[in-house]
Amino acid sequence: MAVTMVGGNSFDLIHSLFDPVHSMASQIASEFTEATYSLYVSSLIYVGLVLFGITIIISLCAQYLIWRLSKGHVAVFE
Amino acid sequence: MVTQHSAAERRHYQFRRATERLAGAGMVLCTAVTVFFLFMILGYVIYNGASAIDWNFLTGLPLPPGESGGGIANALVGSVLVVACAVLIAMPIGLGAAIFVNEFPSARLGRTVRFMAEVLTGVPSIVVGLFAYALVVRPMGSFSGLSGSIAYAFIMVPIILITSHEAFRLVPPSLREASLALGVPKWRTILGVVLPVSRTALLTGAVLAFSRALGEAAPMLFTAFGNPFWNLNLGKPIATVPMLIYTYATGPYDDWHQKAWAASFVLMMVVLVTSVMTRAFLRGKSHE
Numbered sequence: 001m002a003v004t005m006v007g008g009n010s011f012d013l014i015h016s017l018f019d020p021v022h023s024m025a026s027q028i029a030s031e032f033t034e035a036t037y038s039l040y041v042s043s044l045i046y047v048g049l050v051l052f053g054i055t056i057i058i059s060l061c062a063q064y065l066i067w068r069l070s071k072g073h074v075a076v077f078e
Numbered sequence: 079m080v081t082q083h084s085a086a087e088r089r090h091y092q093f094r095r096a097t098e099r100l101a102g103a104g105m106v107l108c109t110a111v112t113v114f115f116l117f118m119i120l121g122y123v124i125y126n127g128a129s130a131i132d133w134n135f136l137t138g139l140p141l142p143p144g145e146s147g148g149g150i151a152n153a154l155v156g157s158v159l160v161v162a163c164a165v166l167i168a169m170p171i172g173l174g175a176a177i178f179v180n181e182f183p184s185a186r187l188g189r190t191v192r193f194m195a196e197v198l199t200g201v202p203s204i205v206v207g208l209f210a211y212a213l214v215v216r217p218m219g220s221f222s223g224l225s226g227s228i229a230y231a232f233i234m235v236p237i238i239l240i241t242s243h244e245a246f247r248l249v250p251p252s253l254r255e256a257s258l259a260l261g262v263p264k265w266r267t268i269l270g271v272v273l274p275v276s277r278t279a280l281l282t283g284a285v286l287a288f289s290r291a292l293g294e295a296a297p298m299l300f301t302a303f304g305n306p307f308w309n310l311n312l313g314k315p316i317a318t319v320p321m322l323i324y325t326y327a328t329g330p331y332d333d334w335h336q337k338a339w340a341a342s343f344v345l346m347m348v349v350l351v352t353s354v355m356t357r358a359f360l361r362g363k364s365h366e
Contacts, residue, residue, distance in 0.1 A: 001204075001296045001320075005328055025204045025296065032208075032300055048208040052201060059200040063193060 004029045024051045120346070127343030130336050136344070140306050140322075143331050150341050152308050153317035157345075159310065160223050160302055160318055161291050164230035169284060171231075172238025177268060179239070180246035192243060195236040206232045207297035215301060223309075223316035226302030233294060234287040241283025245276040278360045285356045289349045295320035319345050 008020025009030055028044050028051075035041045083091075138149030175195070179188040210229035215221055249272050257267040273280070295318075298304070303315040304325060319341055326338035 001324060005324070025202050028204050028208065029296060029299055045208055045212065048205045052205045055200050055202060055205075056197060059197045063196060 001025070001029060024048075123339065123342050123346055126336075126339035127341075130340035131343065135337075135340060139308065143329075143334065146333065148337075150317075150319065150322055150337070150344070152305065153319045153322040153341070154344065156223065156302070156305070156309065156316040157292060157318040157320070159312065160226045160298075160316060161230060161288060163224070163227035163312060164234055164291055165284065165288055167227060168231040168234035168238055168287065172235045172287075173242055173280070175235070176239045176242035176246060177272075179243050181264070181268060181272075192239070195239045198232075198236040199240070202296070203233060203294050204296040204299075207300050210297060211300040221301060221303035221315040223302050223312035223314065226298050226316065226318065227312065229297035229301045230291040230294065233291055233297070237287040237290060238283055241286060242276075242280055245279030245283065246272060248279065249275050278363060281356065281360065285353060289353060292349060293320055293345060295324045299324075 003021070003023045004026035007023060007026055009022045009026060010020035011022065012019070014021055024047050028047055032041070032044050035044055134147055135149040136154070137151050138147065139152055140150065141148030175191055178185075179192045182188050206229050210225050210232065214225035214228050218225070253271055253275060254267060257271045258264070262270070298318050298321040302318050302321065304321045305315045305317045309316050323338045323341050323345070326334040326341065329335075
């Protein structure tokens with residue numbers, strides 16, 4: 001939401017950090033209430049699915065990392 | 079006799095002193111930056127928002143753009159209503175799951191649930207909003223406060239689960255064993271010993287979840303939707319403060335921007351007062 005308000009919501013690929021950007025979350029936020037036909041709605045929900053997939057993969061990696069590290073600790077103390 | 083250090087040793091010592099100073103200065107700098115931005119945000123919101131707050135702002139309804147005055151009373155009441163309903167939904171689920179995870183540690187399902195909760199806390203709130211839209215709004219056929227509560231509940235459940243689980247882990251095993259040794263059944267031990275002992279930490283977790291949800295605008299876009307009029311019916315679209323801030327801040331009118339600042343100020347104060355009051359209440363309890 002914060003990015004939606006300040007990011008600029010441009011549809012171009014960015015070439016520098018000073019260009020307006022559009023994040024996946026801000027695309028859903030800004031266009032969902034304007035989506036008039038079902039393919040549009042479905043596409044936006046698909047964007048949500050991709051976003052969900054990315055966060056799941058990242059948190060799975062984080063959990064695996066924590067598990068690996070804590071396992072190492074246990075081995076040291078045993 | 080004075081110990082003689084070689085030039086190399088002295089240089090090594092000086093190098094280590096310098097590294098230590100540098101690391102220390104770095105940490106102080108990072109802390110200062112964090113605190114600076116916290117006060118920057120607080121100060122900026124107070125500077126821009128406090129001046130627009132009057133009785134009418136807190137008790138009035140939004141007026142059409144162009145007319146001066148008007149307030150956010152409906153959004154304030156709506157936010158409290160939606161979030162309170164979400165707490166009612168999320169608290170039993172989160173607490174129950176936390177009890178299961180803690181009391182049956184050998185169950186594979188319990189560990190999986192805890193793992194899933196940690197993954198769920200990372201899910202973007204907009205995705206939660208989409209989910210609540212597909213789950214509640216589509217079948218019901220209209221935006222509603224209830225769907226907003228369900229979306230907030232999805233955000234709250236993993237937070238309540240994790241904080242409650244951590245609270246239960248801190249209960250001394252001797253208390254539990256003492257209860258079991260008296261022949262008290264397991265369910266009675268949980269209700270009579272584990273829950274009362276950890277009640278302050280449970281309340282802290284609930285307040286954390288409450289504050290987190292109260293400021294969340296993204297799930298409200300497609301669920302509670304917003305409403306310029308009075309509405310206390312959770313089956314109808316309802317105004318919430320974060321949603322109002324989003325609409326007003328991205329809107330084209332100066333008056334709206336001013337109101338968005340003021341609403342941010344009110345929201346911030348509500349969260350601040352809630353957490354301060356909980357702390358004071360808990361401190362009072364712990365002295366009993």
